[in-house]
Amino acid sequence: MDLDLGLQANGQCPPRPLRVLFAIGTMGGGGAERQLLTLLQRLDRTKFQPLLWLCYRKGELLNLVPADVPIYAPWDAFVRSIVGRLAQRFRLGRVVRARQMARLLHAERIDVIYDRTFLMTLDTAAACRLRPTPRISACVADPATELALYGRQWPSLWRKLARRAFATASRVTANSAGLRQRLVEILDLTPDQIAVIPNGIDLLEVERRAAEFTPDWPADRWHFVTVGRIDENKGHRFVLQALADLVHQGGLRQIQWHVVGQGPDVPELQTLAADLELTDHVVWEGFQSNPFPLYRASRLLVLASLSEGLPNVLLEAMACRTPVLSTDCPSGPREILDDGRCGRLVSPGDSHALADAIADCIAHPDAWQSYVPTARHRVEQAYSVEESVAAVETLLLxxxxxxxxAQ
Structure with a gap:
C-alpha cells in the first residue's frame, strides 16, 4: 500500500519518509541497545526518518548513533533540576516523561514509535494515551524476570500496568518464539498480536571486526569468556563457583576466565573471586566496544543466565566459530542452539553442571569443535541482519x- 502519511491525498506531493521515534532508556552496551543501534544504522532512509528518544543521554554506544538521527533526552536535564528531584521524590517521573514525550510526538509529527525494553514500553504507552500514535513494543527479556525486578513492592499493580502497556501497542515483537509464549503466559497477550523477529547478525561485520586484533593472553592458559551485563540475572556467581570447583578440586589451574561487560554486581563478584582464591584465574575485561577478537581467542563462550530473550552473545560466538555452553533458561538459548545440536545446554543455577561441562570441553576439545560448523550454518540461515531489519521495516509500514x- 502507498502511504500518503498526511501529505496531499491527490498524489501531487511525493510521500515523505515515515518519522519513526525509537525509544530506549540509554545507549548502554547491552544487547537491546546494540540491536536498536543496528536499526538506526540500517533503516532505509528513503522510507524512514529515524529519531531517538532516551531517558538518559549516555551509554557506551551513544557516539555510534548515526549523525542524521536527532537525539531527544528532556528527562535527563529535567531530573537534575529542583522540580525534577521533587518529581522523583513523589514518584511522578513516569507522568512527567509521558508529557514530555507526548509534546515531542506532536511537535515532530511522529508517525510511529518503536520502543525497546520493558520500562520504555510503560513510558511510551503512557505518552500515547496523551497523544495517540501507532506503537510497536519490542519485548527482549522474560516479562516474569522484569516484573520480579521492578515490581517487587506492588507486583499486582505492575503486572496490570505491564499487561495494559503491551496490550495497547499496535503490535508487539518478541525476539524468540519462546519469549512470545512467555508474553502469552505472563501478560495474557494473544499470540496473533505478537510478531517474532529474531535478532540479526551481520556476518561480514563480525569477520571484519574479529580480525582487528588478537588479545595478548598467556599461551599456557585455557581461556574462556562470558560477555554481557554483570547483574544477578546473568549468573556470573555460578560461573565463579564452577571455576572454584575446577581449580581447587579438579586441579585445572590453567583455566582463565575473561569477564567482558559492566554492571552493578562487579564489586561483589570481585570480592567473591578473592575470597575463593581465584584472583589469578579471573580477568575483568570491562566493556569492550569490539568483543569479537575475544570470542575468537577463547576456547569456549559460557552463558549462565537465569532468563533471556534471545541472547546476542550466543549468536556472536557462533558466528566467530567459538564453541558455546549455555544454561537452558527461558527462553532463547535452546531455540538458538537448535535443542543442543549447536552447543551444550545445562540447567540454570547449577554451578556443578557448568563445571562438568567446562571440564568436558577441556578434556574433549574435538567433540566441542564438532558443534562449530552446524552452529555457524544456523546463524547464517536463521539470524540474518538483513532479514531482521526488513521485518521491522515491514511492521513499521x-x-x-x-x-x-482507521482514521
Missing amino acids: QVTAASHS
Missing part, C-alpha cells in the same frame, strides 16, 4: 498503514 486506514 503495516502499523502506520493500519492507523491511517
Whole structure:
C-alpha cells in the first residue's frame, strides 16, 4: 500500500519518509541497545526518518548513533533540576516523561514509535494515551524476570500496568518464539498480536571486526569468556563457583576466565573471586566496544543466565566459530542452539553442571569443535541482519498503514 502519511491525498506531493521515534532508556552496551543501534544504522532512509528518544543521554554506544538521527533526552536535564528531584521524590517521573514525550510526538509529527525494553514500553504507552500514535513494543527479556525486578513492592499493580502497556501497542515483537509464549503466559497477550523477529547478525561485520586484533593472553592458559551485563540475572556467581570447583578440586589451574561487560554486581563478584582464591584465574575485561577478537581467542563462550530473550552473545560466538555452553533458561538459548545440536545446554543455577561441562570441553576439545560448523550454518540461515531489519521495516509500514486506514 502507498502511504500518503498526511501529505496531499491527490498524489501531487511525493510521500515523505515515515518519522519513526525509537525509544530506549540509554545507549548502554547491552544487547537491546546494540540491536536498536543496528536499526538506526540500517533503516532505509528513503522510507524512514529515524529519531531517538532516551531517558538518559549516555551509554557506551551513544557516539555510534548515526549523525542524521536527532537525539531527544528532556528527562535527563529535567531530573537534575529542583522540580525534577521533587518529581522523583513523589514518584511522578513516569507522568512527567509521558508529557514530555507526548509534546515531542506532536511537535515532530511522529508517525510511529518503536520502543525497546520493558520500562520504555510503560513510558511510551503512557505518552500515547496523551497523544495517540501507532506503537510497536519490542519485548527482549522474560516479562516474569522484569516484573520480579521492578515490581517487587506492588507486583499486582505492575503486572496490570505491564499487561495494559503491551496490550495497547499496535503490535508487539518478541525476539524468540519462546519469549512470545512467555508474553502469552505472563501478560495474557494473544499470540496473533505478537510478531517474532529474531535478532540479526551481520556476518561480514563480525569477520571484519574479529580480525582487528588478537588479545595478548598467556599461551599456557585455557581461556574462556562470558560477555554481557554483570547483574544477578546473568549468573556470573555460578560461573565463579564452577571455576572454584575446577581449580581447587579438579586441579585445572590453567583455566582463565575473561569477564567482558559492566554492571552493578562487579564489586561483589570481585570480592567473591578473592575470597575463593581465584584472583589469578579471573580477568575483568570491562566493556569492550569490539568483543569479537575475544570470542575468537577463547576456547569456549559460557552463558549462565537465569532468563533471556534471545541472547546476542550466543549468536556472536557462533558466528566467530567459538564453541558455546549455555544454561537452558527461558527462553532463547535452546531455540538458538537448535535443542543442543549447536552447543551444550545445562540447567540454570547449577554451578556443578557448568563445571562438568567446562571440564568436558577441556578434556574433549574435538567433540566441542564438532558443534562449530552446524552452529555457524544456523546463524547464517536463521539470524540474518538483513532479514531482521526488513521485518521491522515491514511492521513499521503495516502499523502506520493500519492507523491511517482507521482514521
